[in-house]
Amino acid sequence: MNRRQLWQRFIAHLDFPLLAGMCLLMLASLLTLYSAGEHNFDRVLAQGGNILVAFCCLWVVANLPLHYLMRTAVPIYVLGMLLLIGVALFGEISHGARRWLNIGVATIQPSELMKIGVPLMMAWYFEKHEASLTMKNYVVAALLLLMPVGLIARQPDLGTALLISASGFYVLFLAGLSWRVMGGLFVTAVASAPVMWSMLHDYQRHRIEMLLDPSKDALGKGYHTIQGMIAVGSGGVFGKGYLNGTQTHLDFLPERTTDFIFAVYSEEFGLIGNLILLAMYFFVIARGFVITANASTYFTRLMAGSITLTFATYAFVNMGMVSGILPIVGVPLPLVSYGGTSMLTLLLGFGMLMSIQTHMKLVKS
Amino acid sequence: MNKQVELKNHQQEIFNFRLRLFIGIGFVSLLLGTLLARFVYLQVMRHDYYHTLAEKNRISIMPIVPNRGLILDRNGVVLAHNYSGYTLEITPSKVVNLQATIDDLARLVDIAPRDRKRFRKLQAESHDFETLMIRSRLSDDEVARFAAQQYRFPGVEIKARLFREYPYSDKTSHLLGYIGRINEADVDRLEENESAANYRGTDYIGKTGLEQYYEHELHGTTGIEQVEVDSAGRAVRILSRTPPVSGNTLVLSIDAKLQEIAEQAFGEYRGALVAIDPANGEVLAFVSRPGYDPSLFVDGIDADSWKTLNDSPDHPLNNRVLRGQYPSGSTIKPFMALAGLYYNIRSPSQTISDPGFYTLSGSSHHYRDWKKGGHGTVDLFKSIVISCDTYYYGLAVDLGIDNIFDFLTRFGFGKKTGIDLEGETSGLLPSQEWKMKRFRQKWYTGDTVSVGIGQGYSLLTPLQLAAATATLANDGVGYRPHLVREVRNSATLEARRLENKPTSDLKLDAAHLELVKRAMVAVTQPGGTASQASAGAPYTIAGKTGTAQVVGIKQGEKYDASKLDERHRDHAWFMAFAPAEKPRIAVVVLAENGGHGGGTAAPIARKVMDYYLLGKVPPVEPKDLPQAVQAASGVSAASGVPEVEAD
Numbered sequence A: 001m002n003r004r005q006l007w008q009r010f011i012a013h014l015d016f017p018l019l020a021g022m023c024l025l026m027l028a029s030l031l032t033l034y035s036a037g038e039h040n041f042d043r044v045l046a047q048g049g050n051i052l053v054a055f056c057c058l059w060v061v062a063n064l065p066l067h068y069l070m071r072t073a074v075p076i077y078v079l080g081m082l083l084l085i086g087v088a089l090f091g092e093i094s095h096g097a098r099r100w101l102n103i104g105v106a107t108i109q110p111s112e113l114m115k116i117g118v119p120l121m122m123a124w125y126f127e128k129h130e131a132s133l134t135m136k137n138y139v140v141a142a143l144l145l146l147m148p149v150g151l152i153a154r155q156p157d158l159g160t161a162l163l164i165s166a167s168g169f170y171v172l173f174l175a176g177l178s179w180r181v182m183g184g185l186f187v188t189a190v191a192s193a194p195v196m197w198s199m200l201h202d203y204q205r206h207r208i209e210m211l212l213d214p215s216k217d218a219l220g221k222g223y224h225t226i227q228g229m230i231a232v233g234s235g236g237v238f239g240k241g242y243l244n245g246t247q248t249h250l251d252f253l254p255e256r257t258t259d260f261i262f263a264v265y266s267e268e269f270g271l272i273g274n275l276i277l278l279a280m281y282f283f284v285i286a287r288g289f290v291i292t293a294n295a296s297t298y299f300t301r302l303m304a305g306s307i308t309l310t311f312a313t314y315a316f317v318n319m320g321m322v323s324g325i326l327p328i329v330g331v332p333l334p335l336v337s338y339g340g341t342s343m344l345t346l347l348l349g350f351g352m353l354m355s356i357q358t359h360m361k362l363v364k365s
Numbered sequence B: 001m002n003k004q005v006e007l008k009n010h011q012q013e014i015f016n017f018r019l020r021l022f023i024g025i026g027f028v029s030l031l032l033g034t035l036l037a038r039f040v041y042l043q044v045m046r047h048d049y050y051h052t053l054a055e056k057n058r059i060s061i062m063p064i065v066p067n068r069g070l071i072l073d074r075n076g077v078v079l080a081h082n083y084s085g086y087t088l089e090i091t092p093s094k095v096v097n098l099q100a101t102i103d104d105l106a107r108l109v110d111i112a113p114r115d116r117k118r119f120r121k122l123q124a125e126s127h128d129f130e131t132l133m134i135r136s137r138l139s140d141d142e143v144a145r146f147a148a149q150q151y152r153f154p155g156v157e158i159k160a161r162l163f164r165e166y167p168y169s170d171k172t173s174h175l176l177g178y179i180g181r182i183n184e185a186d187v188d189r190l191e192e193n194e195s196a197a198n199y200r201g202t203d204y205i206g207k208t209g210l211e212q213y214y215e216h217e218l219h220g221t222t223g224i225e226q227v228e229v230d231s232a233g234r235a236v237r238i239l240s241r242t243p244p245v246s247g248n249t250l251v252l253s254i255d256a257k258l259q260e261i262a263e264q265a266f267g268e269y270r271g272a273l274v275a276i277d278p279a280n281g282e283v284l285a286f287v288s289r290p291g292y293d294p295s296l297f298v299d300g301i302d303a304d305s306w307k308t309l310n311d312s313p314d315h316p317l318n319n320r321v322l323r324g325q326y327p328s329g330s331t332i333k334p335f336m337a338l339a340g341l342y343y344n345i346r347s348p349s350q351t352i353s354d355p356g357f358y359t360l361s362g363s364s365h366h367y368r369d370w371k372k373g374g375h376g377t378v379d380l381f382k383s384i385v386i387s388c389d390t391y392y393y394g395l396a397v398d399l400g401i402d403n404i405f406d407f408l409t410r411f412g413f414g415k416k417t418g419i420d421l422e423g424e425t426s427g428l429l430p431s432q433e434w435k436m437k438r439f440r441q442k443w444y445t446g447d448t449v450s451v452g453i454g455q456g457y458s459l460l461t462p463l464q465l466a467a468a469t470a471t472l473a474n475d476g477v478g479y480r481p482h483l484v485r486e487v488r489n490s491a492t493l494e495a496r497r498l499e500n501k502p503t504s505d506l507k508l509d510a511a512h513l514e515l516v517k518r519a520m521v522a523v524t525q526p527g528g529t530a531s532q533a534s535a536g537a538p539y540t541i542a543g544k545t546g547t548a549q550v551v552g553i554k555q556g557e558k559y560d561a562s563k564l565d566e567r568h569r570d571h572a573w574f575m576a577f578a579p580a581e582k583p584r585i586a587v588v589v590l591a592e593n594g595g596h597g598g599g600t601a602a603p604i605a606r607k608v609m610d611y612y613l614l615g616k617v618p619p620v621e622p623k624d625l626p627q628a629v630q631a632a633s634g635v636s637a638a639s640g641v642p643e644v645e646a647d
Helices: A003-011 A016-036 A041-063 A066-090 A110-128 A135-154 A158-174 A179-191 A193-199 A202-212 A221-235 A261-294 A298-322 A340-364 B002-045 B047-056 B098-108 B113-125 B140-152 B184-192 B209-213 B256-265 B303-311 B329-342 B380-385 B389-399 B401-410 B432-439 B445-451 B462-473 B510-523 B597-614 B625-632
Strands: A092-094 A097-102 B058-064 B078-090 B132-135 B156-165 B179-181 B204-206 B223-229 B235-242 B249-252 B271-277 B282-289 B351-354 B376-379 B484-488 B495-497 B542-548 B571-578 B585-591
Touching: A016 A041, A016 A261, A016 A340, A041 A340, A066 A110, A066 A135, A066 A298, A066 A340, A110 A135, A110 A158, A110 A298, A110 A340, A135 A158, A158 A298, A158 B002, A179 A193, A221 A261, A221 A298, A221 B002, A221 B047, A261 A298, A261 A340, A261 B002, A298 A340, A298 B002, B002 B047, B078 B098, B078 B140, B098 B140, B113 B132, B113 B303, B140 B156, B204 B209, B256 B271, B256 B282, B256 B597, B271 B462, B271 B597, B329 B380, B329 B389, B329 B401, B329 B462, B329 B510, B329 B542, B329 B571, B329 B597, B351 B389, B376 B380, B380 B389, B380 B510, B389 B401, B389 B445, B401 B445, B462 B510, B462 B571, B462 B585, B510 B542, B542 B597, B571 B597, B585 B597
Parallel strands: none
Antiparallel strands: A092 A097, B058 B223, B078 B132, B078 B156, B179 B204, B223 B235, B249 B484, B271 B282, B271 B585, B351 B376, B484 B495, B542 B571, B571 B585
């Protein structure tokens, strides 16, 4: 096998349009991190490392044939559930929540695993019962979703619980959950909102109140929202220019390499930059939909659709939070925020998309 | 046909799926559209507004740090307060050449190498845009000199700040603790309990002692000032102001004068003293010797001072009252005697004949009494008065470790007292279960023998013994020892008394208590082990001496203080309460390497009781080290006659 063949082998299962979109977003990430980190390369290099590691995982997953992927669904889900129960029983408390599990070598946050594990399990379940789907199957799938979500909400980590609910809901939706049931659920949700409100933790209520009136807690949580909005708004149409964001560099912005990185980007690149960023996201999401539409099996369709929609949701929730239309939930901007775990989770998802796309092509040819 | 239906179904299914996928695409477009609309709103329509906020007249939200609450003693004497002083501060990001600037400054104001070291440490822990202190407590002269030259030093400014001051310095260091700069661990903790916002602008937080335990009372509520600042950061006008609320004042049960007298009474000795009001658990004096200068920590301690404190063989940072764990020695005997009576193992009239040692049946090992040749015929009363070891060896074996453990646990040994300070240790009350867990060995009768005289595995803290003494003095009704009597609201001056209910009632037999207390009174009378120190007191003292071994003495050898290294000499204990009939104060004294309880520890307790009960202030003595050394060797300084002493 010569070098050329080796290269062919290497790229055989990569999807180039998707890869191109991802790379553009990651480039934006590195540029913005340099600015947000006070012209310091440490964060940029560390993020480069995160990307490299995550890309290796992506490559491995992309090269896995689909039936392997399906076979991992049950073990991953069961492992995730066991870890979540472990967290509930022996988890470490940090920042008032029990989210981490110490497994000797490292502390892990099992709810991250479930971001992939839950839709995977649900898609697997629907594939199993594809021939004869009845209402019962939807109920079982919903239970598969609600068990981990309940455990995560109890930690309490409402943000992650809602996001996993969303990714599970997308599977239910794409699997054909009837409109009438969805309508019923919506009405019930609205009706039970006051009950839910009373069940929320103080700090969660606080965050929602802050959204309605950020100035109420100008020194605390409202501070994040106010400063985020000032950064975005003062960016204007053309932005203040790369490395020139005053909000960023006078240290008014909190968490500016992680959850609030969009404020840095938006302040420096303005509305034009935002349009470009939205276009990049739209491109990645659109490619995800194309892969979904072409997917050959029920399992892969559901999985690809859920991954794509979840990705879109993450992007929306983060940018919505920074620009002050959603409450502050700890959601990073996908592919852009600094952080190894979220990068890994996202690229695993994209690895699956690529596997779905390229292995299907092989089946066809 | 069948196949066609299936195919049709399949096509129908694909159609349904794609329909839903299109709805999904529509949903995503809606989300992205919403964001776009929001961006246009913020960045185009409201751009001017936010631009103004960000650039021209930035609205700055300034926290107004509240004044920290005061700490007073029971009579209103100030133990911790704030005073305003000037500091010289540098913002590293605004200074071009930091080293040169500091050198220049050193020509105007005094900057010691210590200040430089502290500054470097601060700088390593903080961001460059924060203002960091290089000198604290500037004199008026220095302020004037710098003010005249300020134009030469951009990024350097004088700030008026409140400093925490502890007038009693090392005399209250282990009690009050100190405040120090907020570090990362503190920030994590503040975020955890959602109070980070209230600490915006606050640089200091309670690190140890009462300053730490009552942080939530002392800190107060941060005020907010919304000011318009120009692009240079100068405040143009105040838009709104929510005033801060000062922290609450703590009123302690401690008597500062008593604390001071106790400190002085120790002379050169290391050790601990706790005085408690048995009627309510209020701690009257809380002394751990030596102390340290808490102001070293307030500004951030430099590495040299830290090393000196940390490496000192005297361990000044060790809070001996709370965390010092010592064998109880003979001070355990009154409690053992009560246990013997409680479980009906000994009657008051039952006697033993003491040959000077105890042997277990079937063993030749001699458990020695402190007095060679023994005490002759000993009953329970005499066993306390002369502190007979042989009596308690046998009593412990007859009681058995389970009964001893149960009974002493009820007096609070082996568990935390629950005093209002962090970091208390629980001592060690051995049990069968404990030994199995710790050594994977079963409990032998031989282990029980030495427990009877407070040696062996058992360890206790001076605080535990003081609480137990107070419970004994109060006829078995115990209180959680506590230091803060009331919390006074700084604004309304409303005083909130902290709850003060008994935490245990041991339901002891009145006759048993009377016997043991009578014996403890005899301890302080002629013929008892603490008679010297109690001579001439116009009130009755019930007491018990004790000696805790630091190093073991081999079978057949004799303890000789003069041959031992000073730090290997025995620790001296004295526990007491007075007046014995209606106790108003319970005192426990531990003098490290002090030798005999009666010789060194009891005189310290006497001075404390004299002041508390009679208002008598002891004359200031010259350093009485020679006397202490003589006392340690078992020879009374006053008479030259060997004093009756235990163990």
